[in-house]
Amino acid sequence: MESSKPQSETREILNQQRLLKQAREKVNRLLHKNVYIISGDMNIRGVIKGHLETLGFHPDKVRANNTPAELIARLKQNHDDVDLVICHLKALDSRVSNQTGVQLLNIVKDILLNASSPKNIPFIFLEKEFERKDILLTFKSGASQLVIFPSDPVSLGNKLHDVFEMPKDSVMAQETMNLLLQGNKFQEQGLFESAIECYNKALSVGGNSVDVLMEKANTLLKMGELEQAILVYKRVTEVEANFPRAHQGLGMAYSRLGNFYEAKKHYMKVMEMEPHNVQVTYNLGVLYQDEGDCESAKRYFEQGMKLNKKFVMNYLGLAKVHEALDNPGESLKVYKQAMQQNPSQTFLYVTAGDFCLKHNLNKEAEDIFGKAISQNETHLHLYNRLGIALRKQKKYDEAIANYTKAIKIRPDDANLIYNLAKAHFMKGEDLPSIQKLKEAFGMDKTLRTKFEEDQVFSRLLEKYPDKFID
Numbered sequence: 077m078e079s080s081k082p083q084s085e086t087r088e089i090l091n092q093q094r095l096l097k098q099a100r101e102k103v104n105r106l107l108h109k110n111v112y113i114i115s116g117d118m119n120i121r122g123v124i125k126g127h128l129e130t131l132g133f134h135p136d137k138v139r140a141n142n143t144p145a146e147l148i149a150r151l152k153q154n155h156d157d158v159d160l161v162i163c164h165l166k167a168l169d170s171r172v173s174n175q176t177g178v179q180l181l182n183i184v185k186d187i188l189l190n191a192s193s194p195k196n197i198p199f200i201f202l203e204k205e206f207e208r209k210d211i212l213l214t215f216k217s218g219a220s221q222l223v224i225f226p227s228d229p230v231s232l233g234n235k236l237h238d239v240f241e242m243p244k245d246s247v248m249a250q251e252t253m254n255l256l257l258q259g260n261k262f263q264e265q266g267l268f269e270s271a272i273e274c275y276n277k278a279l280s281v282g283g284n285s286v287d288v289l290m291e292k293a294n295t296l297l298k299m300g301e302l303e304q305a306i307l308v309y310k311r312v313t314e315v316e317a318n319f320p321r322a323h324q325g326l327g328m329a330y331s332r333l334g335n336f337y338e339a340k341k342h343y344m345k346v347m348e349m350e351p352h353n354v355q356v357t358y359n360l361g362v363l364y365q366d367e368g369d370c371e372s373a374k375r376y377f378e379q380g381m382k383l384n385k386k387f388v389m390n391y392l393g394l395a396k397v398h399e400a401l402d403n404p405g406e407s408l409k410v411y412k413q414a415m416q417q418n419p420s421q422t423f424l425y426v427t428a429g430d431f432c433l434k435h436n437l438n439k440e441a442e443d444i445f446g447k448a449i450s451q452n453e454t455h456l457h458l459y460n461r462l463g464i465a466l467r468k469q470k471k472y473d474e475a476i477a478n479y480t481k482a483i484k485i486r487p488d489d490a491n492l493i494y495n496l497a498k499a500h501f502m503k504g505e506d507l508p509s510i511q512k513l514k515e516a517f518g519m520d521k522t523l524r525t526k527f528e529e530d531q532v533f534s535r536l537l538e539k540y541p542d543k544f545i546d
Contacts, residue, residue: 092230096130112139113138152187331362438469
């Protein structure tokens with residue numbers, strides 16, 4: 077295994093060199109363009125400027141500032157001095173003002189419009205992450221491309237090529253966007269084959285669009301076409317190496333295939349770019365738990381809990397680790413932490429209460445289900461679970477009162493009536509139990525089979541056979 081790692085790293089380096097050569101060839105005809113970089117972050121300005129110079133741009137062709145003042149002044153003097161703007165989608169420099177990249181885009185449009193200029197100056201927006209709503213909004217406002225930072229010369233070169241070779245207002249671009257939106261609709265409806273068909277058409281029209289490739293890969297992942305999804309996610313990383321969602325998708329696909337080494341490698345890549353990604357900390361915790369490495373699993377679940385106290389999955393993961401280590405008391409502490417941080421999430425109470433029933437922590441189960449019912453009196457499942465906890469403690473009167481209250485809310489629920497009958501039986505009240513049993517059987521005939529298969533409860537049938545004659 078160790079000897080194959082250097083070979084793999086060498087192949088990766090050679091592949092990056094090949095991709096960089098291709099990117100330089102793509103932008104070779106664009107090196108005369110005047111590019112303005114606007115960012116309040118000096119590091120971002122320096123990195124993007126360095127990428128452009130790596131691609132072959134002369135330093136005189138690239139200007140980087142924290143505000144758009146020079147850009148606007150130059151634009152008013154001579155439109156030909158500005159060919160491309162790379163800036164943030166959100167605040168350009170929060171230390172100076174709240175002006176956003178979208179606002180700057182509109183200012184540039186107004187300057188060109190007032191000067192009756194036919195020129196179109198493309199914008200590339202960059203951020204550390206984009207949500208889907210951001211992507212659609214920015215393209216509607218006229219943005220040409222999006223770049224996720226940290227980027228690399230290959231990704232940026234591909235974006236530059238797309239900006240100038242396929243302008244956003246072209247017929248080709250509009251057709252690509254329409255196909256993408258239609259594919260997304262099909263995907264949301266579960267019509268995956270139709271979605272894939274739309275994405276394939278969009279790719280044939282508009283080339284290797286990262287947005288289209290990502291949606292296609294996500295759809296393939298939902299379909300369970302894991303090998304195909306991996307191939308498409310890898311195409312995304314070839315176009316844009318530092319794309320967190322692509323590496324996250326690769327992690328998910330590899331983990332489902334049982335290739336934990338590759339899954340962890342891609343999840344760790346995400347953590348490098350997004351150290352606060354609580355979903356990925358959870359995913360890593362699950363991988364280590366599946367491998368039997370409970371200590372590493374605990375470390376990632378606890379890290380996720382510190383990052384976001386409201387993200388419940390890390391609590392559930394940590395509780396399962398303690399349970400696997402035969403330490404139900406520690407599991408219960410974690411469940412209580414989760415409920416304290418998320419008091420309105422009923423499913424947490426159900427999960428924690430069922431855990432207590434499983435481990436015969438019946439008093440704790442009673443307390444948890446009782447608290448949940450006080451917050452959500454119409455959740456019938458809680459009454460059923462509370463009744464079980466009360467029965468196990470031989471609190472039959474409380475169990476009967478609990479089921480009676482639930483039946484008032486849902487008088488046609490046969491299971492509730494059946495459970496009430498069982499509570500009467502456990503208390504030694506045979507005739508009331510039989511009365512409720514027959515009522516439940518009348519609503520749901522399958523409950524008769526359930527009753528007959530219950531070796532303890534069915535003693536009523538042996539004791540009072542004439543009472544069960546239809």
